[in-house]
Amino acid sequence: MFKWLHPYAKPETVYRLCGRFYPWLMLSGVALLALGNIWGLAFTPPDYQQGDSYRIIHIHVPSAIMSMGTYSAMAIAAFIALVWQVKVAQWSVTAIAPIGAVYTAIALITGMAWGKPMWGTWWVWDARLTSELILLFLYLGVIALSGAFSDRQTGAKAASLLAVIGVINLPVIHFSVEWWNTLHQGASITKFAKPSIDPSMLWPLLISILAFKVLMLALVCLRLRTAILQNEQHRPWVKALVEE
Amino acid sequence: MVALSTFVQRELRLLARQKADWLNPVLFFVIVLSLFPLGVGPEPNLLRLMAPGIVWIAALLSVLLAAERLFKDDYRNGVVEQLVAARQPLLSFVLAKLFTNWLSTGLPLVLLSPLVALLLSINSAEFVAMLLTLLLGTPLLSLLSVMGAALTVSADKGGILLALLILPLYIPLLIFASSAMEAAAMGLPYHGQLAIMLAMLLFAMALIPLAVISALKLNVS
């Protein structure tokens, strides 16, 4: 399998592949997001308990799911980067981190905007919101570390190592926050039970999740191309490409 | 392990010569602790209620303060580079760093805990819990800060970056340590929290030295 995969780890090949996939991924991502969100916003009945405010679910849940999915993608890339010293994998860690940070920020902001009408405050120290906030800190740490070195390559390697350390710690952090939350359960928060979701609401949600996933891939392609150029700028193929 | 004792001796000698490196964080710990009553008011009940959080946040900040310079001098004068280039196993160097870092920043906090108990009007049951959590928690704190210091050895911007890296990883320790102290204050058993802290410490002891070694290597190459 590695013999078959190895030519694809060549930066030039990855650059061209990403360039070929990017427009299609971007277009289909935007189209899927429009489809899922318009369907969810306009063509589904409101929730019997939460009214129309529940429609925030169509971006809150996809961004929350994909903020964790993006972290695992970054951690897998980091693991490959550390074990097999694949350069493209190192650069993709630095390319993925800002996307994950933006997704996490979206999940936090929409969670707050949903919490205001439901809980009455913008922020509660709810287990999921707190975990998401810590995830944002982890992403910011990776971004800050990758940019802190004068040598770009060292930054990418250090960020990979931090991403792997973070993914080992993530379950510990998650469960400790959950445990802490059950310990300090405030009386003011009334947790509404998770109802089984109606299929008419489920389809647009699934489409939106897919849209966030495809958009993530598109953005990774775009950002990885820049990272490849930056790291390979002294190679002949980059010079030929720029002088075209 | 001849090398380990050599490295430990070297670290201890360095610490004995640069007293500010380990005295300043300890002073900082005491100052932060004495600032809290000034900020929130000297009400003993309030202070006792907030003591677990205050103690552990102050401990983290003071250990962070000490961590920044941990590898900087060795990196600047080429010790780390020579060790990597000589293909010496870095493990004994890292273990010596960890041990002396705990000795110089963690242990003083444990020794200072009676004073802390007096300042924050903590009763004796809580004091025992605080002592136990500090004993179990400060080595973990040292491990985390050594890892952060190793990752940022050759970075241009230290300081804030180190805090950003370590703080999220430190959250489980903060949660369990302060909850053990709270449980002690309410007269509840807190063996569970201590057991989890011990588990985290052992887990970190097994993995973090490896991470430190690879972090040092990638900073040199």
Next chain:
Amino acid sequence: MYFQSMTEFWAMGGYGLFVWLSFGITYALLAVLTAYSHYQHKQFKRQLSARLAREQRVKQYQEQVK
């Protein structure tokens, strides 16, 4: 269409502010990230070609001086 009229759609049953706020911020953040990534790519290519052109000019000048 579930809603009766456009005004009802914008009002979102009284939750309009929160719904449109979160959707608006989401689209804005995604758009900013995409635009910034595009800008970074273009900017780097421009800088690199400028640097290569400068190196080319220096080389030409040195040959002339000889």
